[in-house]
Amino acid sequence: MADLNDPRTYWWRNAVVYQVYVRSFADSDGDGIGDLPGITSRLPHLAELGVDALWITPFYTSPQHDHGYDVADYTDVDPLFGTLADADDLVARAHELGLRVVVDLVPNHTSEEHAWFRAALAAGPGSPERARYLFRDSEDGPPNNWSSVFGGPAWTQVDDGQWYLHLFDSTQPDLDWRNPEVPAMFEGVLRFWLDRGVDGFRVDVAHGLFKEASLRDQVVAEGATASSGQVNTDHSMVARELKDEPMWDQPEVHDVYRSWHDILDEAGPDRMAVAEAWTQTPESTVAFTRPDELDQAFNFAWLLADWSAAAFAEVVTSTLEAVKPVGASPTWVLSNHDVVRHVTRYGGGEQGLARGRAATLTMLALPGSSYLYQGEELGLEQVDVAPEHRQDPSYLRTGEPGRDGCRVPIPWSGTQAPYGFGPGTSQPWIPQPADWAALTVEAQAADPSSTLAFYREALRVRREFAWSAGDEVEVLDLGADVLAFRRGPLTVVLNCGDAAVELPAGDLLLASGPVDDKLPPDTAAWLR
Missing domain, CATH: 2.60.40.1180 (Golgi alpha-mannosidase II)
Known part of the structure; x- marks a missing residue:
């Protein structure tokens, strides 16, 4: 039996983790929106698929302006998704099936409906309540030239004239992590969920907690515009010109994760955390996984690479070189809830599916952890969601299509929507395509040549060498x-x-x- 005190044998080092986008996985009550009991009812699918863990996107109390990434209460479940008892049932059932449970944590910002932000608006300028966020005075427009990741300025003015920072939607005010109340609150959140049995955390915007204290203007090239975009599409591991980013990846953030490392260790040696850290170099990304910080960081280089043997080879070699000095295990990911599904990125249709399966098989053979996104085991493509059904805040702010196309609820059974996603006959919160009958779990489970059958076999064979083949x-x-x-x-x-x-x-x-x-x-x- 593996020694839990030996870092080389921690379960996540060679795990396959399945991302569940809670709204779009399984609906138990017929409202068209996925929920925790729905996830629990479908856990046998994940066990049969052969994954080791599931990561669940935020299910906390939220007004849902950014589909749960705007948290109003970090220690309760939104009624849309169930109750705390439902969360406990999910964790217990997952553990019965041999599955670990990783939950999403959103520490960069809260919802505008969080009790702290409501108190900040009520208390006014200069108050301790406002000091939990980044409020600033400015008479001539926003306090600096930063832009929101979702488009438009990163500042919103309130009735008394002050401005607050939001690197994402205006309904998601950024916290001031230099205020000791903020880290203290999140340490309590960690312990709350660890006590309820969760096995780990995915840390949203892990690189964003601290901004340069001066909140100075971003320096941009002549003729360019300021941008707070955290998704740097140039994530090849080659040398490139670095951008000035005073809003991201400040050195103080690493002290936070050192304190979290201690909390995770107190809960048990088999608890983990993985960082979503869109940083500019592989070295700055792996810094989040030094032995006294977080356990893993998402490696987006594979996801962003072109369909090219040379590009993939460069990602593999540079990733493995980058993690070696800190002793971390690499991670690999092809799709998630923020990007175009990889079958579509690789050209769509039969060619896109063939390339998607080939890239997946290659990824699964590499040392480290692979993160799968729900529906990719069915070969799902990006859906062209009609404008009237789009709900992504980035679409609402910019008019660009946004991320709804990869978030369409997945099909389980039957020949028409909602394809067993939930009870009833109505379409779910984002309508499903009319041509998905052949892509359901039910249909593919009966076809030995299906993408689902391929994933099951790949994960079965992978288990035979994942721990023994070495790094x-x-x-x-x-x-x-x-x-x-x-x-x-x-x-x-x-x-x-x-x-x-x-x-x-x-x-x-x-x-x-x-x-x-x-x-x-x-x-x-x-x-x-």
């Missing part, structure tokens, strides 16, 4: 269009080119698509 990866040269590497007894080949390629010697364990004597384009294979 060393040797990249092989099989041509410019081929990513190939060896990890212990496993050889992995991904063909990103237009022509079939020879496979190296070895027994074929699994392939992402049909394989004859050669490996076809847009296909990956595992050999032993």
Whole structure:
């Protein structure tokens, strides 16, 4: 049996974690919105799929302006999603099935309906209540030139003339982490959920808690505009010009995570936290995973890489090099609730699906943890949501399509909406496409060639080597269009080119698509 006190054997180091977007996973009461009892009822699907844990997006009390990432009470469940008893039942049932439970924590900002912010508005300028947030005086417009991630200025003026900072929606005021009341509150939140049995936390905007104390203007190139956009699309691990970002990744944030590390350790050596940290260099990202801080950080480089053997190889080698000095396990992710689904990014249709399966098989062979997003095991594509059904605050602020297309509730059974998502016959909170009947869990479970069957088999085989194959990866040269590497007894080949390629010697364990004597384009294979 693994020694829980040996950091090399902690469960998350080689786990497969399944992200549940709570609104869109399973609806138990027929209101068209997913909830905690719905998740609990579908946990056997995750156990049969073969994942090790689930990460659940925020289900706390919230006005839902940003679908739960605007938290009004961190220690209660929003009635939309259930009750605290439902949360306890979910954790207990998951543990019965051998699944760990990771919950989302949102420490950068609260909802405007949080008791603290309501008190801040009532108390007025200069009050202790306002000191929990970043209120500032300014007579000539916003106090600085920062922009919201969701578009528009990052400042909103209140009736008495002061302005408050919100790097996201105006309904999400940023906290002032230099005020000791703020870290004290979140330490209590951590202990509250740890006491209820959760196994870990996903830390939202982990790099954003502290801003430069002066709140100075962002320095931008001549002719450019200021931006607080945290999603840097240039996340290749190569040298690049760094931007001035006084609102992100300040050194003080690491003291917070050192204190959280101690709290997690007190709760037990098998509790963890993973950072969502969109930083500008691999070194600054892995800094969040030093031995006395958080356990993992999301690695978005794989998600942002083009369909290219060279791009994937560079991500693999640079990621493994970056985590080595701190002894952390790498993470890999292809999709989540904030980005276009990877089947669509890879071209959509049959080609996109083939590439998505091939990229997944390659990712699952790498050392470290893989994070899957609900519905990818069904091969779901991005949905073109009609404007009248879009609800993403970034769409409401900018008019751009936003993230609704990857958040459409997933199909479970039947031949028409809501495809078993919930009781009744009406469409869920975002309507499902009319052509999803063949993509349901029910339909794919009966098809041995389906994407669901492929995921189940890949995760089954992965368990055979995930812990024993080691952390060393040797990249092989099989041509410019081929990513190939060896990890212990496993050889992995991904063909990103237009022509079939020879496979190296070895027994074929699994392939992402049909394989004859050669490996076809847009296909990956595992050999032993």
